[in-house]
Amino acid sequence: MCGIVGLFIKDKTLEPRLGELLTEMLITMTDRGPDSAGIAIYGNSAGNNIKLTVQSDNAEQDFATLAADLGAAIDTVVSLRRRDSHAVLELPADKSAAARQAIAELRSGMRVMSDGDTIEIYKEVGLPADVAARFDLSSMSGTHGIGHTRMATESAVTTEGAHPFSTGADQCLVHNGSLSNHNSLRRKLIREGMRIESQNDTEVGASYLSWKMQNGASLGEALESSLEDLDGFFTFVVGTKDGFGVVRDPIACKPAVMAETDQYVAFGSEYRALVNLPGIEDAKVWEPEPATVYFWSH
Amino acid sequence: MQVFDLEAEGLRALNSSLHELNGSTEPGRWEIVNPKGSHAIAVGLDAPIEVTVKGSTGYYCAGMNKQATVNVHGSVGPGVAENMMSGAVIVEGDASQYAGATGRGGLLVIKGNASSRCGISMKGIDIVVHGNIGHMSAFMAQAGNLVVCGDAGDALGDSLYEARLFVRGSVKSLGADCIEKELRPEHIEILKDLLARSGADAKPEEFKRYGSARQLYNFDVDNVGAY
Numbered sequence: 447m448c449g450i451v452g453l454f455i456k457d458k459t460l461e462p463r464l465g466e467l468l469t470e471m472l473i474t475m476t477d478r479g480p481d482s483a484g485i486a487i488y489g490n491s492a493g494n495n496i497k498l499t500v501q502s503d504n505a506e507q508d509f510a511t512l513a514a515d516l517g518a519a520i521d522t523v524v525s526l527r528r529r530d531s532h533a534v535l536e537l538p539a540d541k542s543a544a545a546r547q548a549i550a551e552l553r554s555g556m557r558v559m560s561d562g563d564t565i566e567i568y569k570e571v572g573l574p575a576d577v578a579a580r581f582d583l584s585s586m587s588g589t590h591g592i593g594h595t596r597m598a599t600e601s602a603v604t605t606e607g608a609h610p611f612s613t614g615a616d617q618c619l620v621h622n623g624s625l626s627n628h629n630s631l632r633r634k635l636i637r638e639g640m641r642i643e644s645q646n647d648t649e650v651g652a653s654y655l656s657w658k659m660q661n662g663a664s665l666g667e668a669l670e671s672s673l674e675d676l677d678g679f680f681t682f683v684v685g686t687k688d689g690f691g692v693v694r695d696p697i698a699c700k701p702a703v704m705a706e707t708d709q710y711v712a713f714g715s716e717y718r719a720l721v722n723l724p725g726i727e728d729a730k731v732w733e734p735e736p737a738t739v740y741f742w743s744h
Numbered sequence: 745m746q747v748f749d750l751e752a753e754g755l756r757a758l759n760s761s762l763h764e765l766n767g768s769t770e771p772g773r774w775e776i777v778n779p780k781g782s783h784a785i786a787v788g789l790d791a792p793i794e795v796t797v798k799g800s801t802g803y804y805c806a807g808m809n810k811q812a813t814v815n816v817h818g819s820v821g822p823g824v825a826e827n828m829m830s831g832a833v834i835v836e837g838d839a840s841q842y843a844g845a846t847g848r849g850g851l852l853v854i855k856g857n858a859s860s861r862c863g864i865s866m867k868g869i870d871i872v873v874h875g876n877i878g879h880m881s882a883f884m885a886q887a888g889n890l891v892v893c894g895d896a897g898d899a900l901g902d903s904l905y906e907a908r909l910f911v912r913g914s915v916k917s918l919g920a921d922c923i924e925k926e927l928r929p930e931h932i933e934i935l936k937d938l939l940a941r942s943g944a945d946a947k948p949e950e951f952k953r954y955g956s957a958r959q960l961y962n963f964d965v966d967n968v969g970a971y
Contacts, residue, residue, distance in 0.1 A: 696879075697880075698841070698860055698879075699841070699860075701822060716803075716821060717801075717819070718781035718802050719781075720781070721780040731800070731819060731837075731838075732838070733838065733859050735878075736878075
């Protein structure tokens, strides 16, 4: 069991409240996933730059001179904005690959959570309320965001086992369910040159989508083919720069509820997660169909 | 009429207040406000009372109901009226998966759509859905009637025993051992009664009946692929 929440803002006046609304939705899903939590938030554009969100268990030490060290290593100006165990680095977009390599050399204990123009991913072990407070999630604004509360089944309770998983620039995946063919698929993807760092089933799902897209599939096509190639139970919510998508496996035993008004489209594992959204009383509320890919974008 | 604010007073207080009436023959009326998608609202009732829930609920609303009539002015989450014994549960909106699962008696009315596994393993309950139902509905259904005024999803009535299934619209596919059967006068009578009691605007003659072909009851090596 896990909890998923998602909010896609249509009415710009609601954008400053994205973090606040998502936080409440996330905390409501605590009893579906009390062991870790995470969110992907699509906020301000980095312009000509790119945002790399990094995480460290030893943030105080690792982040102290990181911007200067990384800037020197890749010969550019890097800015750093810290939020607890995470930091958002901004640097020129064409230095992204060099930055990833330099980070691995400069700080071996640090992990890159996401990269892209607007995406930032924050995730940690702990109760959703505590995780949200650590990152001051409720103060964040943005166009859309996805949150996840985890009750681990397939791998250990660790930061890297928490969701969302990055699937590419400005893309991420969260999952409720369990994949049963993740070991064989992991071996196949590693043979194909994909990098998979944990024993987690969802990371394999994320890597599968990235692999499909690297081979020319659109995100929608990658999700369609996941219905064939992934065995197990899943409700997936994927985030993209422009919006988010939802797909459920053909059996669809993992719950999902959607709500739409003129102001937003919202996703919740349960209706409970949506009850305090503005205007929910008059929203169109429905359950997404199995084996059907849904997308909302700006 | 008693009004109970679920948000203010909590689920345990609600269900224990309702359980105090169990065994009584006094009719009574309760209204539950601010359900906010909570789970297990009004479960285990056993008295001829009327309960109205003003809003949508989460998992297992009105489970194990006996005698009581529960009206939900909203939609319900998974497992509404699970294992109902008698009484009635009426949902004005939609129902999530496995509505009326394992129900042994009583009437479940869903005025919107029901999703997957509606009436799974039903054992005597009557279910009337004004809209559509999802895949794998009436899986291993044993007794009772499932009436669907709209369409049915994939694998309707898979591995069915003796429940009767009536569908007015299309059936995406039938499950193993489920076949269409003749709609005889006695079935018209059953439908007339259920449609009237559930406030459905449909004519009995418009429905098709589906039931068990009874080919999977005993092991037969020729059926091995279907078990």
